[in-house]
Amino acid sequence: MVTTRKREVRRTLRAFVVELVLYGLLVTAYFFGVLLFLGSWLVQLEMQHIRLYAVVALFLIIGQAVLLEAITTALLRLLRGGRAE
Amino acid sequence: MHFPISHSHINPIYLVVTGFVIGVLGGFFGVGGSFIAGPALRTMGLDWNFAVGTDLAHIVGKSVVAAKRHRALGNVDLRLGFIMAIGTIGGAELGAQLIQALKRAGNVNFIVSVVSIAVYVSISGFMIWESWRTLAHSKPSKLRKRPGPATIKADQSSFTHVTKALQRLRIWPMIRLPTSGVTISLWIIVLVSFVGGLFSGFLGGGAGYIRMPSLVYVLGIPTHLAVGTDLFEIIISASYGTFTHAIKGNVDILIALVMHTGAAIGAQIGAIATQYFAGPKIRLAFVPLPLIGAAIVIYTLLSGHNL
Numbered sequence: 001m002v003t004t005r006k007r008e009v010r011r012t013l014r015a016f017v018v019e020l021v022l023y024g025l026l027v028t029a030y031f032f033g034v035l036l037f038l039g040s041w042l043v044q045l046e047m048q049h050i051r052l053y054a055v056v057a058l059f060l061i062i063g064q065a066v067l068l069e070a071i072t073t074a075l076l077r078l079l080r081g082g083r084a085e
Numbered sequence: 086m087h088f089p090i091s092h093s094h095i096n097p098i099y100l101v102v103t104g105f106v107i108g109v110l111g112g113f114f115g116v117g118g119s120f121i122a123g124p125a126l127r128t129m130g131l132d133w134n135f136a137v138g139t140d141l142a143h144i145v146g147k148s149v150v151a152a153k154r155h156r157a158l159g160n161v162d163l164r165l166g167f168i169m170a171i172g173t174i175g176g177a178e179l180g181a182q183l184i185q186a187l188k189r190a191g192n193v194n195f196i197v198s199v200v201s202i203a204v205y206v207s208i209s210g211f212m213i214w215e216s217w218r219t220l221a222h223s224k225p226s227k228l229r230k231r232p233g234p235a236t237i238k239a240d241q242s243s244f245t246h247v248t249k250a251l252q253r254l255r256i257w258p259m260i261r262l263p264t265s266g267v268t269i270s271l272w273i274i275v276l277v278s279f280v281g282g283l284f285s286g287f288l289g290g291g292a293g294y295i296r297m298p299s300l301v302y303v304l305g306i307p308t309h310l311a312v313g314t315d316l317f318e319i320i321i322s323a324s325y326g327t328f329t330h331a332i333k334g335n336v337d338i339l340i341a342l343v344m345h346t347g348a349a350i351g352a353q354i355g356a357i358a359t360q361y362f363a364g365p366k367i368r369l370a371f372v373p374l375p376l377i378g379a380a381i382v383i384y385t386l387l388s389g390h391n392l
Contacts, residue, residue: 016357020350027349031342042338043089054331057338058324061142064345065149 023072091135091337104347112151112355115312117144117291120378138335144323147348152316154356160313162264170321172278180286205379216369218243240307240364248305308364
């Protein structure tokens, strides 16, 4: 009984760590993507269209959180061969 | 690394580590963590206005991650979160106006510092007393039980008699919160969130250090749900704050995104960790947070340095 639960906890923990590593990689890639492709545009936007900059800033930070988690979940599902776990 | 929007040079590793620490705290306690992030950004030479605005932007992202995780664990009361957002925004506006009035009177720094020290110390003092008492009076077997969510979320508090009395006040309209298992007057919810918002506007930051305890002690929300719901509510209020700061030119989104790299990971760890602690233990562990805030304010007051 205890061994089964221990095994279950270990499996959950391993799944969580894998998810975290994958998510961490995506978050880092997202930042560099934004910096590379949108960096100069964001600076210009902040100087010329501050309201649009405010909207884009919010969109970028919320997008990072929502989009990347969805991608992580989808990737993990793909890796597990369709199992949601 | 150069950040062109705020014209600053900051080590990105420092930002990631700061974000990570705040993320863990936020995910575990349901606070924004601005009392750490603000001074941390100031220490790296970021102007105060950018520190406040950028911190709010990163809080939005971190709260989304943590709230999503808490929602998956069944720790978010959406109905309560939406109602609270209304009061919080109203309170934050009044708090900001109070600050403007004090600025005109010329004594804003001293008054805000004294009020914040009093508030932080009172919260910590009360929570030490309450959680200690609860832990001392509860059956050890109940708290030691292994993380089955159902047992661990069944909260205990030494302040229940006051909470129950408040829940018995039948001031129309009464709101049923099935997720939290509470029925309470709408006006009490709005008042609690309004006070949280007022302190948020007056003292800065998201004021999770006031809202999380208020949710537990005044509304009677179980601690785990209070943490998750507070995070959900912070998404709405911090988004509003980010937008208003951004149109004033106070947000460097690139710094916020770097911080969020660490915060996103930390927030997930913090949120998962709540599953392994009973409510009173989370509340007891919460106690040092407002005290850190008080220590920072005392330091700035005595040294004259504006962290």
